Amino acid sequence: MLYLIGLGLGDPTDITVKGLRAVKACSRVYLEEYTSVMSGGKEALESFYGRSLVLADRDLVEQGAEQILKDAHETDVAFLVVGDPFGATTHSDLVLRAVHAGIPYKVIHNASIMNAVGCCGLQLYNFGETVSLVFWTDSWKPESFYDKICKNRKSGLHTLGFLKQSVQMFVSRGKKIYEPPRFMTVCQAASLTEDTVCVGVARLGSDDQSIRTGTLRQLESCDLGAPLHSLVVTGQLHPLEVDMLRLSAEPGALGHLTMVDGSTYTS
Amino acid sequence: MLYLIGLGLGDPTDITVKGLRAVKACSRVYLEEYTSVMSGGKEALESFYGRSLVLADRDLVEQGAEQILKDAHETDVAFLVVGDPFGATTHSDLVLRAVHAGIPYKVIHNASIMNAVGCCGLQLYNFGETVSLVFWTDSWKPESFYDKICKNRKSGLHTLGFLKQSVQMFVSRGKKIYEPPRFMTVCQAASLTEDTVCVGVARLGSDDQSIRTGTLRQLESCDLGAPLHSLVVTGQLHPLEVDMLRLSAEPGALGHLTMVDGSTYTS
Numbered sequence: 001m002l003y004l005i006g007l008g009l010g011d012p013t014d015i016t017v018k019g020l021r022a023v024k025a026c027s028r029v030y031l032e033e034y035t036s037v038m039s040g041g042k043e044a045l046e047s048f049y050g051r052s053l054v055l056a057d058r059d060l061v062e063q064g065a066e067q068i069l070k071d072a073h074e075t076d077v078a079f080l081v082v083g084d085p086f087g088a089t090t091h092s093d094l095v096l097r098a099v100h101a102g103i104p105y106k107v108i109h110n111a112s113i114m115n116a117v118g119c120c121g122l123q124l125y126n127f128g129e130t131v132s133l134v135f136w137t138d139s140w141k142p143e144s145f146y147d148k149i150c151k152n153r154k155s156g157l158h159t160l161g162f163l164k165q166s167v168q169m170f171v172s173r174g175k176k177i178y179e180p181p182r183f184m185t186v187c188q189a190a191s192l193t194e195d196t197v198c199v200g201v202a203r204l205g206s207d208d209q210s211i212r213t214g215t216l217r218q219l220e221s222c223d224l225g226a227p228l229h230s231l232v233v234t235g236q237l238h239p240l241e242v243d244m245l246r247l248s249a250e251p252g253a254l255g256h257l258t259m260v261d262g263s264t265y266t267s
Numbered sequence: 268m269l270y271l272i273g274l275g276l277g278d279p280t281d282i283t284v285k286g287l288r289a290v291k292a293c294s295r296v297y298l299e300e301y302t303s304v305m306s307g308g309k310e311a312l313e314s315f316y317g318r319s320l321v322l323a324d325r326d327l328v329e330q331g332a333e334q335i336l337k338d339a340h341e342t343d344v345a346f347l348v349v350g351d352p353f354g355a356t357t358h359s360d361l362v363l364r365a366v367h368a369g370i371p372y373k374v375i376h377n378a379s380i381m382n383a384v385g386c387c388g389l390q391l392y393n394f395g396e397t398v399s400l401v402f403w404t405d406s407w408k409p410e411s412f413y414d415k416i417c418k419n420r421k422s423g424l425h426t427l428g429f430l431k432q433s434v435q436m437f438v439s440r441g442k443k444i445y446e447p448p449r450f451m452t453v454c455q456a457a458s459l460t461e462d463t464v465c466v467g468v469a470r471l472g473s474d475d476q477s478i479r480t481g482t483l484r485q486l487e488s489c490d491l492g493a494p495l496h497s498l499v500v501t502g503q504l505h506p507l508e509v510d511m512l513r514l515s516a517e518p519g520a521l522g523h524l525t526m527v528d529g530s531t532y533t534s
Contacts, residue, residue, distance in 0.1 A: 011285075013285040014376075016281050018278075084382050086385030087385060092511045109276060109378035109383040109472050110378050111351060111378060111379075112391075114391050115351050115378070115379045115381040115382040116351065116353070118381075119374050126396065127396070127397075128424075243359070
């Protein structure tokens with residue numbers, strides 16, 4: 001049996017009891033650590049599980065899948081993924097290889113940023129398509145994520161934006177990942193401006209998680225600390241959502257808002 | 268401290284180690300069971316935790332919050348929610364009451380249907396707005412969910428549809444919750460027909476979970492068994508998504524598909 005086990009978001013104790021039992025019972029346990037990293041890393045997990053883990057880098061997962069699946073007809077193998085195995089990054093390819101080799105598989109789910117972001121107070125069913133935020137270079141200026149954010153906003157929906165790990169490096173060095181003037185130009189129709197209320201989320205689920213609500217301009221100068229970071233661009237807000245956002249709001253961030261009932265809200 | 272603890276989706280062992288430790292350490296533990304129910308119910312959870320739980324019905328949560336929060340300045344109180352505390356149903360109101368009473372709170376996340384649905388093989392970031400599917404009565408025929416599904420489809424996005432518990436009753440008695448002709452009339456522009464590929468999901472995360480991929484017409488006659496059920500209406504499909512859907516597909520379901528690259532796919 002191949003077990004795909006989500007580790008959740010915070011620390012080693014975020015694994016489920018079911019997941020922990022599987023980890024202890026499997027003959028080989030792989031840790032996928034190239035799409036997301038857990039605080040304390042491999043060593044902290046090994047110490048908590050009381051067993052050693054094999055680090056599965058991208059090459060091993062993409063080219064060496066038969067090594068991971070070796071003998072999984074007769075023995076149990078676990079593949080550990082930070083968050084949920086079918087969260088932001090899916091591991092469909094490994095599942096398909098297992099199925100085609102006649103190896104049964106089982107998924108043990110856990111929280112991922114895709115659902116845990118609800119803790120900022122925005123309702124998950126009001127989110128539209130998720131986007132990846134990328135850093136513009138001189139030669140690479142992708143625009144598709146702006147369009148998706150604008151499209152969501154036009155429908156009144158919130159957008160969860162992932163900052164890719166390569167981008168995190170830039171962010172943590174204090175560089176900008178978006179250019180507000182560009183935002184304003186493209187998105188006038190969606191009223192997406194520097195004053196748009198956004199939520200910056202860092203290290204969600206861990207003890208030192210950081211949630212900050214502010215205008216896009218305010219969040220530019222917010223230091224949320226170490227990765228991983230995500231950015232939520234809000235759509236139309238429900239009064240209860242505003243009340244929740246207030247818990248993490250910068251001064252004045254929630255100044256003038258258009259509510260879901262069309263009224264203007266002034267804090 | 269008020270702990271809001273997600274129980275995950277399957278059985279009592281789906282709680283996280285962190286969550287279980289909190290449950291054991293809290294002086295009072297409430298179980299919210301009116302929005303979703305876990306297999307085995309309260310008794311199975313009490314037996315696994317080795318302690319008794321207080322059932323929190325809607326009245327207690329909405330009108331008796333001060334009873335739940337009583338003395339939570341000095342003692343630890345846990346509030347257990349099937350799935351994630353900020354998943355399909357949020358508990359913002361309880362959080363706000365705690366904060367306004369000066370009681371700190373902590374969320375221990377877990378999987379919810381909002382992210383676990385990814386295990387059917389559809390990529391989570393390609394989902395648009397979530398909808399609630401309701402049963403039409405003679406006097407109540409809401410249409411907004413059709414429009415949202417069509418809007419998502421037009422953007423190539425998948426739609427996760429929840430069947431409300433009141434609807435589950437009808438479904439489990441073999442009644443229809445949608446009317447295909449109506450679907451076709453409203454949604455022609457979005458090419459949403461009886462041949463649209465959908466995924467029926469039941470009891471996700473439990474040992475007897477059921478995932479069936481078929482056309483809307485095929486799924487009408489599929490018996491997915493006991494609640495809870497969700498229905499995913501697919502948008503534009505990526506080849507890897509099709510390969511995953513094939514694992515749960517009814518014969519002929521994936522006959523003619525338009526792929527994300529514009530090509531037509533014939534299985």
